[in-house]
Amino acid sequence: MEKFTGKAAYQGIAIGKIAEMAKADGAIEKVQVADVAAEIERLHAAKEQAMGELKALYEKALVDVGEAHADIFEVHQMMLDDDDYNESIEEIIKEQQVNAEYAVKTTGDNFAAMFASMEDEYMRGRAADVKDISSRLVTDLMGGGAGGNNFTEPVILVADDLAPSETVQLDKAMVLAFVTREGSTNSHTAILARTMNIPALVQVKVPKDVNGKMAIVDGKAGAVLIDPDEDTLAKYKKLQAEEIEKRKLLDAMKGLETVTKSGKHVHLYCNIGGVGDIGYVLENDGEGVGLFRSEFLYLQNDDYPTEEQQFQAYKQVAEILAGKQLIIRTLDIGADKQIDYFNLEKEENPALGFRAIRICLTREEIFMTQLKALLRASAYGNVAIMFPMIISKWEVERSLKLLEAAKADLRAHDVPFNENISVGIMIETPAAVFMADELAELVDFFSIGTNDLTQYTCAIDRQNQHLEKFFDAHHPAVLKAIQMTIDAGHRHNTWVGICGELGADPELTEVFVNMGIDELSMSPTSILRTRKIIRDMD
16 A cells, blocks of 8 residues: 555545546657558547547536537537548658657647638637647547546546646546645635535645556545555545535535524525536535636637627526526636637736736627626526626726626617626725725625635735745734725625635634624535534524
């Protein structure tokens, strides 16, 4: 038995086989082959496998995100079957007598460059599609299977690191735990693990030759045990059963009010990344959604999602919630969330750069598309709009002016929407904290994003794993900023919530309630535990 330790991003116990996250984005080695016919046969087998994966993804996407988003997988099937694309790959194999992986990567790069140079915007968007199908084909050739990451049984997923765009495409039902060799406890992978209620470890130096081996992930100890002996396996199975029993006790909290013994009510909402997460909200008895991360609609697309695509996604969640609160954050990309088709320039310090509301107010046509989709969805449920990364009044005023323009456009076309839709902003910069009184006069609610607020208050990059010992989410300055925001909001009858990771921190739940917080939004799996803490308060 081998033991490797790292940092726990989410506690819990997982037992199962390891699957290395297959990636085909790096350099592909050019290898001379003697049997060209055998290489082409390998190519055809991989193509057939990839086609099957795309069909399965289409069927899954129909259920998870609706037909508008599922269509992309049909487009990929057609591109994978394109004669010009396939002839180019085979010609490179024959003429240069090279391995199929190299031929696919070369063809993919060539075709992507060709599409990217075209004047037509739609054709330029196909560059990302070609890269996607080529990456899938290379991964299958390398033996990754199912695009590298569709599994026949639930697995412990091991990777160097995971980007938000990669995590959003995973079949969550097939992941028992995340283990990454890099990353931080504040990464999107860690946040996803908390949403899914599965163990997650980061900075674990797991060797590269562990694919398929039996392992145990101990989220509490921050350890991975590979090839455990029978006694160790029996011990952890018993601990796992005890965890399940504790979960059953928490289920007794379902259907109860979130109220202290003295009568202080607090709303418990959920943070989600897309339509596929809404089941976790219902399963854990969330009172609504306090943060719908709309950027995931952009991350899982190969081109700007249309107004109709966005409307269908927002509408679907609003309808499922059946009148419960749904707060949708407008596009928040930049920093660690990069999207190729936005063509953002490389920045020396992206956390302080072109991101979130700054992109929306610079590319207003993209913002208007989203605002109209959000307004249309408001006719089907209790939808609210939230603007991120606000630092000044003019940003809010300009955003509200664009929202009014979107309303006017919908009225002119007799499209129904909620005329009195609630609008809020995220408080996640010291500037917003200091301006809270003035900002509260403009909006209906504040939602404190503690992840970025901590980063900007303490001047520490939350994604930098080397700075984790300096990153103190409980820093007195951060807690003071939260109290200042709550007080300012209440002075202007603006309700205040927390949607950052601190919202689910059991060490701070009583602190926040005593501060006067109105709402806490968190990973769905933290709802019942937090409700119990609040109900036990005097």
